[in-house]
Amino acid sequence: xxxxxxxxxxxxxxxxxxxxxxxxxxxxxxxxxxxxxxxxxxxxxxxxxxxxxxxxxxxxxxxxxxxxxxxxxxxxxxxxxxxxxxxxxxxxxxxxxxxxxxxxxxxxxxxxxxxxxxxxxxxxxxxxxxxxxxxxxxxxxxxxxxxxxxxxxxxxxxxxxxxxxxxxxxxxxxxxxxxxxxxxxxxxxxxxxxxxxxxxxxxxxxxxxxxxxxxxxxxxxxxxxxxxxxxxxxxxxxxxxxxxxxxxxxxxxxxxxxxxxxxxxxxxxxxxxxxxxxxxxxxx
Amino acid sequence: xxxxxxxxxxxxxxxxxxxxxxxxxxxxxxxxxxxxxxxxxxxxxxxxxxxxxxxxxxxxxxxxxxxxxxxxxxxxxxxxxxxxxxxxxxxxxxxxxxxxxxxxxxxxxxxxxxxxxxxxxxxxxxxxxxxxxxxxxxxxxxxxxxxxxxxxxxxxxxxxxxxxxxxxxxxxxxxxxxxxxxxxxxxxxxxxxxxxxxxxxxxxxxxxxxxxxxxxxxxxxxxxxxxxxxxxxxxxxxxxxxxxxxxxxxxxxxxxxxxxxxxxxxxxxxx
Numbered sequence: 001x002x003x004x005x006x007x008x009x010x011x012x013x014x015x016x017x018x019x020x021x022x023x024x025x026x027x028x029x030x031x032x033x034x035x036x037x038x039x040x041x042x043x044x045x046x047x048x049x050x051x052x053x054x055x056x057x058x059x060x061x062x063x064x065x066x067x068x069x070x071x072x073x074x075x076x077x078x079x080x081x082x083x084x085x086x087x088x089x090x091x092x093x094x095x096x097x098x099x100x101x102x103x104x105x106x107x108x109x110x111x112x113x114x115x116x117x118x119x120x121x122x123x124x125x126x127x128x129x130x131x132x133x134x135x136x137x138x139x140x141x142x143x144x145x146x147x148x149x150x151x152x153x154x155x156x157x158x159x160x161x162x163x164x165x166x167x168x169x170x171x172x173x174x175x176x177x178x179x180x181x182x183x184x185x186x187x188x189x190x191x192x193x194x195x196x197x198x199x200x201x202x203x204x205x206x207x208x209x210x211x212x213x214x215x216x217x218x219x220x221x222x223x224x225x226x227x228x229x230x231x232x233x234x235x236x237x238x239x240x241x242x243x244x245x246x247x248x249x250x251x252x253x254x255x256x257x258x259x260x261x262x263x264x265x266x267x268x269x270x271x272x273x274x275x276x277x278x279x280x281x282x283x284x
Numbered sequence: 285x286x287x288x289x290x291x292x293x294x295x296x297x298x299x300x301x302x303x304x305x306x307x308x309x310x311x312x313x314x315x316x317x318x319x320x321x322x323x324x325x326x327x328x329x330x331x332x333x334x335x336x337x338x339x340x341x342x343x344x345x346x347x348x349x350x351x352x353x354x355x356x357x358x359x360x361x362x363x364x365x366x367x368x369x370x371x372x373x374x375x376x377x378x379x380x381x382x383x384x385x386x387x388x389x390x391x392x393x394x395x396x397x398x399x400x401x402x403x404x405x406x407x408x409x410x411x412x413x414x415x416x417x418x419x420x421x422x423x424x425x426x427x428x429x430x431x432x433x434x435x436x437x438x439x440x441x442x443x444x445x446x447x448x449x450x451x452x453x454x455x456x457x458x459x460x461x462x463x464x465x466x467x468x469x470x471x472x473x474x475x476x477x478x479x480x481x482x483x484x485x486x487x488x489x490x491x492x493x494x495x496x497x498x499x500x501x502x503x504x505x506x507x508x509x510x511x512x513x514x515x516x517x518x519x520x521x522x523x524x525x526x527x528x529x530x531x532x533x534x535x536x537x538x539x540x541x542x543x544x545x546x547x548x549x550x551x552x553x554x555x
Binding site for chain 2: 013014016017018020021023024025028084085086087088089091110114115116118119120140143144207211212215216219222223224225226227228229230
């Protein structure tokens, strides 16, 4: 080991720290780019969901094109920052955007196909958005948490539809499936809400939003996150909100069945007074 | 409800659960290794803590010539050799962790061991500062991140591939722990009658403080902890002040301080 010369004693430390500084600066810049993109993706996804949130599938496409464009650009811009080692390094910075986008994507998918987009489909979809920068990773956690949020959207969708049409939306069922909507609806205003419960087709054939919500709820409740993981905590929080969302639709439907006739069309069931949730619950 | 016409393809959630279960297995395997590392960290700390109560350098470094060439024969050399043995066990566990973790995406799992790796780094740094870990029994040396990685037998600051490594953040966190520990050692060595070590520590901490000053830290734990360094600088300055006020620092040593004190880094401009 050589004897360090007198003045050398200070500069190596500064040189070392200068090295650290440039490394950390690079890291922070990358991190901020990802966070910014995540925010923009979140905002655009929320806008998509808002517009989608109309009981008519016809509204689905046009007005949202610009937001899909924003999302595409954002993912493209940051895909380079999210390659290899960095895919998980900035995972927690992009997860917000990923989840929100997942919510929009799965909701749109539901409105178009009446089923749940699979993880593989969603993963491939997001990966493609990375374009030349390389695929962007959508983790299973992002996917699942996005689906949790999507339940809230379905709830809004169902409540709004019930308020405007006076029935639970079942009209979205594919044409070859038995449609519940066509069975109980004679005409919008004079709909007899008590009759359908007896004249409805057997339960197994029924497909409406509530049935889908319940099915989703069962699936989400069935998941067992690994103990001690961050995902466990995240999922737990969303689980409460998700359950309340399903219950809100059930309560609204109850209100519709019991008192539906007495109420004018366009009336929105005021659940906020009946059930006040202690925590942050998805509002309408 | 008939699955056939249902909304959710059951395969989706079966697949998800399978993925989660896989992760649970990985998590348990890692947790076991990390726990044994934590245990070993404590063993190393336990040994190194004796430095606070071991009369060390006063006799050995009575004069500056001795200071440079001393081979420690005082009890502190026993602390260092004991610690070095414990560090070897530590490194063995880290190798095991490195092997298991290199199969996985690093940043997906690193929160599981980051704390323990910081503590292990701190132990190695302190041992190196006291004169062990290839420091040739001379106190006051700062092991660079590359040197720590060399001792741990792991790569550092990886960017081009995804494998286990020591990050800059972990190294910096360990440096802050080292500063805290040395501030304590400065006082304790005076209690033991060693009036030179505080001078060495004072310069060392000042150099590190200057280093941290040039970093652009965000509002994270590194920032919050590094904010405390200035208080450590002051603490040690107070010790030095107390000593010089009472003329406890031998005159010739005061002059030598400039030469021997401060951070000694052997790495020539690797950055």
